[in-house]
Amino acid sequence: MFSQLIFSESRFSRSMFNQSRFNRSGFNQSVIKRSVVISVCVFVLVVSGAAKTKKSTTPAAPAAPDKASLQKIWDGWGTLNPDNVAMYYASGPHTFFDIAPLKYASWGEYETGVKTELGDYKSAKFTLNDDVAVHAEGNSAWVTATVAFEMTHKSGKIDMGNMRWTAILENQDGKWMIVHEHVSVPMQ
Secondary structure: OHHHHHHHHHHHHHHHHHHHHHHHHHHHHHHHHHHHHHHHHHHHHHHHHHHHOOOOOOOOOOOOOOHHHHHHHHHHHOOOOHHHOHHHEOOOOOOEEOOOOOOEOOHHHHHHHHHHHHOOEEEEEEEEOOOOEEEEEOOEEEEEEEEEEEEEEOOOOEEEEEEEEEEEEEEEOOEEEEEEEEEEOOOO
16 A cells, blocks of 8 residues: 555656646747747738838928029029029919019019019129028028129119018929019118
């Protein structure tokens, strides 16, 4: 009986040993399975998220206009021919305020009106002063500056001074175009 007890106790111990061993390996297997499932889910989420991410087809706005590029606009005006600055102005219904008349409602009006206003001059020179400020935000930019001018009438009389310039530009097909402009001379 004692041998039976030892035998059955050892069988019981082996049975307990095997059961705890089974639980440990069972635990390890369930942890491994769970890790694999979680890893697969994370992988699927990452891949599907990457597949849904579209690259922007809108080209980035060009660098904001700088003083040199803005001076080219004024150099064009210095020729007294609006055809030489038309490339910088947006077409369509935009408002432009010049020294005279009160306003123009489009580039077409501006171009026609300015030809009349500039008709009395034989030469002009416009120079941006050092107070040029450019503020760009996305596809829009606004510029403020004072501009020194020297304009010679056909009669020989010379007008000199400084005027104020404010322009709003918009990125259109990768190029900065003036969509609004205000030019004025301070009252003396």
